Amino acid sequence: MRLFLIVEEPIDVGAIVTGAFRPDCGAVATFIGTTRVDEGAEVEGAIASVEYLEYEAYRPMADRKLEEIGAEIRERWEVGHVSLVHRLGRVDPGEPSVAIVVASPRRGPAFEASRYAIERIKEIVPIWKREVWSDGYVWVGSQVGTRSVE
Amino acid sequence: MSGVRILLFGAAADRAGTRQTEVALNGGATLAELWPVLVDLHPGLAPMRDTLAFAVNGEYARMEDAVSPGDEVAVLPPVSGG
Numbered sequence: 001m002r003l004f005l006i007v008e009e010p011i012d013v014g015a016i017v018t019g020a021f022r023p024d025c026g027a028v029a030t031f032i033g034t035t036r037v038d039e040g041a042e043v044e045g046a047i048a049s050v051e052y053l054e055y056e057a058y059r060p061m062a063d064r065k066l067e068e069i070g071a072e073i074r075e076r077w078e079v080g081h082v083s084l085v086h087r088l089g090r091v092d093p094g095e096p097s098v099a100i101v102v103a104s105p106r107r108g109p110a111f112e113a114s115r116y117a118i119e120r121i122k123e124i125v126p127i128w129k130r131e132v133w134s135d136g137y138v139w140v141g142s143q144v145g146t147r148s149v150e
Numbered sequence: 151m152s153g154v155r156i157l158l159f160g161a162a163a164d165r166a167g168t169r170q171t172e173v174a175l176n177g178g179a180t181l182a183e184l185w186p187v188l189v190d191l192h193p194g195l196a197p198m199r200d201t202l203a204f205a206v207n208g209e210y211a212r213m214e215d216a217v218s219p220g221d222e223v224a225v226l227p228p229v230s231g232g
Binding site: 060122128145 | 161201226227228
């Protein structure tokens with residue numbers, strides 16, 4: 001199983017987590033990022049809301065950046081296993097868009113490294129998401145889109 | 151090949167109205183020198199300048215870094231993965 005992965009289909013969270021189990025590690029920390037829909041705002045008398053998120057990536061740079069983050073983690077912490085998986089394309093509300101699994105002999109490094117991984121993904125991996133609303137879309141972080149109210 | 155292939159993503163692709171374009175280069179240039187040529191072709195990019203990052207051949211690059219014919223330059227809005 002590849003450990004650093006960009007996928008266009010639903011993330012198999014169970015397989016990624018159990019893939020981290022190993023006899024020399026007593027702690028497996030997971031972080032799963034799921035798509036969140038904030039409460040809709042009223043626009044011209046109707047409640048607008050996010051229908052889904054859509055992700056795109058600059059590949060293969062994004063794949064390599066995931067691997068780089070894995071290498072950074074191995075330099076900083078004693079870990080037995082690191083897996084980072086990000087999904088692209090349409091992701092419906094409540095579905096996983098990113099999964100991070102770190103196994104370590106003890107819990108401290110596992111927790112710290114998984115937190116580090118999500119912060120680094122948000123910092124250096126060339127992936128972008130747009131919120132697709134009932135009345136248009138907006139690129140998160142750029143505030144560029146087709147919604148009249150943005 | 152005398153051109154530089156430009157890839158645009160996310161909001162930058164929207165602003166430019168395309169996801170891919172090509173800029174002719176006679177010899178080398180820096181990213182800083184390439185930028186106004188790109189803006190001439192796609193003026194919608196101009197207001198994004200301060201928010202953008204760039205990659206040359208798949209690695210983050212600074213404005214003073216060199217670009218040569220045949221290179222691939224990516225225009226990267228603020229990333230928003232996760």
